[in-house]
Amino acid sequence: MLEKLELSWIDYFIMIIYFVFVLGIGWFLRKYMKNANAFLEAGRSIPAWVAGLAFISTNLGALEVMGMTGSGMKYGMLTTHFYWIGAIPAMIFLALFMMPFYYGSKARSVPEFLKLRYDEKTRGLNAILFALMTILASGISMYALAILMEKVLGWDFNLSLWISALIVLAYTYLGGLSSAIYNEVLQFFIIVIGLLPLVFLSLKDVGGWGGLKEGLAPISTANGFAADSFATTWRYTGEATSNPMGVEWFGILFGLGFVLSFGYWCTNFLIVQRAFAAESKAAARKVPLIGALPKMFIPFLIIVPGIIALVLMNDPSKGFTLPLDADHKPIYNYTIIMLLKQYLPAGVLGLGITALLASFMSGMAGNVSAFNTVWTYDIYQSYIRKRTSNEEADDRHYLNVGRITTIFGVLLSIGSAYIASKxxxxxxxxxxxxxxxxxxxxxxxxxxxxxxxxxxxxxxxxxxxxxxxxxxxxxxxxxxxxxxxxxxxxxxxxxxxxxxxxxxxxxxxxxxxxxxxxxxxxxxxxxxxxxxxxxxxxxYSLTPRTIVEDAPWYQRPVGLAIIVGVICLILSILFW
Amino acid sequence: MVDIRIPIGLMFSIFGILITIFGFITISDTEMYQKALGINVNIIMGILMLVFGLIMLFFATRKKKA
Structure with a gap:
C-alpha cells in the first residue's frame, strides 16, 4: 500500500492563491470577449513572447511532465531526443517556411487552411479526426492527474477531476483563447519554478552530474549496455540493441526527427494555434523560435530528475521506491510525484504540486480552446449553420456557439476521463x-x-x-x-x-x-x-517575399533560428 | 489587452513573501528539512521567487522611452 503524502496548510494556501490568479486572469479578460474573433482567435493580438511561451506550455501537459520523467528513468538522456532533434528542426521549419502561409492565408485553423488550399472534404476529414483527438487527449490527461492525486495525496478521484476541470472551464469560458494563452504563460513559470528545487536537491543528493554518471555505470552494464549509455544521446545509436531506448540512429533521425516531429509541431492545431493568435505575421514567425529557447532546457527540469530516480531506485540506502501496478511492475508515470515526496518539505512541496496542476491545466485548456475553434469554424459553421448576410448577428451567434462549445468540450473531456477510468x-x-x-x-x-x-x-x-x-x-x-x-x-x-x-x-x-x-x-x-x-x-512559389523588418539580426526570424539551431547543436555535442 | 507580467509578478511576489516567512518560522525544525538534505529550501526559493516577481513588476510598470 502506497503511503499517502501529507500536505500542510501552506501547501494548500499556495494552490488556492494560484487558482485565484488563474481565475482572475479569465475574469479580467471577459470584457474583451465581444465577438467570435476575440473569443476563438484571441483577436490575433497576442505579443510574440507571450504566444511563444504559451506554445511550449501547451505542450507541457500533465502527461508530458509525468511521462517524460518516467521515460528519463527508462531510457536516460536518450529521452532528450524528443526535445532536441525531435522538436527544434521542426520548430525552425515551422517558423521560417510554414508560418508565413498559415498566418498570411488568414485561415483560422489548420483544417481551414486545408479548405483554402485544397477542398472541403480534406478539411472535413482533418477537422473531425482532430476534434475527436483533442477530447480523448484531454480526458486521458484528466484521468491520469485525478488517479495520481487519489493514490499519492489521498484526494477523492471525483473531486479532483471536477474541481480541476471546472477551473479550466471557468477561465476558458470567461476569456476564451486569450485567457488560455495568458494563463499558459503563468503556468509555464509555475512549472519551471515549482520543479527547480527538486532538480537541485536530487542532483546534489547523487553527487552532482559526475556522481550521477558514476551511479548509472553499474546499472548500464548490468543491462548489457556500455557504462555511459544512459548519460549519452547519440553515441550508442549505431545499433538498436546497444542503447536503452532500443532505436537505431535512422529511426531517431528520420522517424522522430523528421516525420513524427514535423507532423506534430508543424500541423497539430493544438500547438500552432498559439502562433495563429500572434499580433502580426512577423510575430507569428517568431513564436515557435521563442518557444524553442526554453524547450531545449526543459529536459534538465523533467528528464534529469527521472534519470536521478533510476540511480536512487538502485541504491537501497536512499529509500526511494515507485508504486507497482497489478503486474508488479513500477509505474514510471509516478516518478515525478515520488521525487517531490522524497525531497520537498512543506512550502516548496505545495509549489511542486501546484506545478503539476498547472501542467495539467495548460494541456487541458489547450485542448479545449483548439477543440472550440475547430468545432465552431470547421464543423458548425461549415456543415450546421453557415454564415448569413447579417455579419453582426452571425458574429454574436458564433460567439455564443464558442461559449457553449467550451462547456460541451469540458463535459466531453470529463466523460472521456470516466471512460478511461473503466x-x-x-x-x-x-x-x-x-x-x-x-x-x-x-x-x-x-x-x-x-x-x-x-x-x-x-x-x-x-x-x-x-x-x-x-x-x-x-x-x-x-x-x-x-x-x-x-x-x-x-x-x-x-x-x-x-x-x-x-x-x-x-x-x-x-x-x-x-x-x-x-x-x-x-x-x-x-x-x-x-x-x-x-x-x-x-x-511558396506564388507568394512574393515581402517581409522587411527594421530590427537587429538577432530579433529577426532567421537570426533567432540561427541562435536556436546553434544552441541545439551545442547541447547535442555536449551530451553526444 | 493585459500585461501578463503584472499577474505573474504579483503572484510570485506573494509566493515569495509567504514561503520566506514560512521558512523563517520553521527555521529550527531540522526534522522537516532533513528530506531536503538539511537545506532550508523555503528561504532560498522564497527569496528567489520574490526577486523574480519584483523584476517582473519592475519591467511591467517602468515607463517606455518615447
Missing part, C-alpha cells in the same frame, strides 16, 4: 490511432505549401491512405513483450519490434511515405481545381 486500454488505443493522422497530414500540407500542382483529390486520398496504412501497420506489428492488443498486432503479427518506440517511429515513417507517394502520383492523374489567383498566399 476502459483505460481502449482509450490509450484510440489516442494512438487518432495521433496517426499527424504524419500523413504533414505530407499533405508540406506538398500543398511547396508544390502548386498538388490537387485536392490527391491530398484527400493521400491523407486517408496514409492514415489507413498507419492503422494497418499498427495492426500487423507488435513490440516485443506486448501483453495486450492495444500495443498492436490486432490483425496478426508480421513483424516484432524490439521496443514500442521503434514501432511508433516506423508507423509514422511508413504513413508519411505512403501519403507522399500517393499524393504526388495522384496529382499527376487529377486536374487542379484551384486557379493561381486562388493559391496566392498559400503556396
Amino acid at each position: 476502459f483505460g486500454n481502449i482509450m490509450d488505443f484510440l489516442q494512438t490511432i487518432f495521433s496517426m493522422i499527424n504524419a500523413p497530414l504533414f505530407a499533405v500540407i508540406f506538398l500543398g505549401m511547396f508544390w502548386k500542382r498538388t490537387t485536392g483529390h490527391a491530398a484527400f486520398t493521400g491523407l486517408l491512405a496514409g492514415f489507413l496504412i498507419a492503422l494497418l501497420h499498427h495492426g500487423l506489428t507488435v513490440p516485443e513483450g506486448a501483453t495486450t492488443l492495444v500495443k498492436g498486432g490486432w490483425l496478426g503479427t508480421l513483424h516484432t519490434y524490439p521496443v514500442e518506440m521503434a514501432q511508433n517511429f516506423w508507423t509514422a515513417i511508413i504513413a508519411f511515405t505512403v501519403a507522399t507517394l500517393l499524393t504526388v502520383g495522384l496529382t499527376f492523374a487529377t486536374k487542379q481545381q484551384k486557379s493561381e489567383a486562388e493559391l496566392h498566399g498559400l503556396v
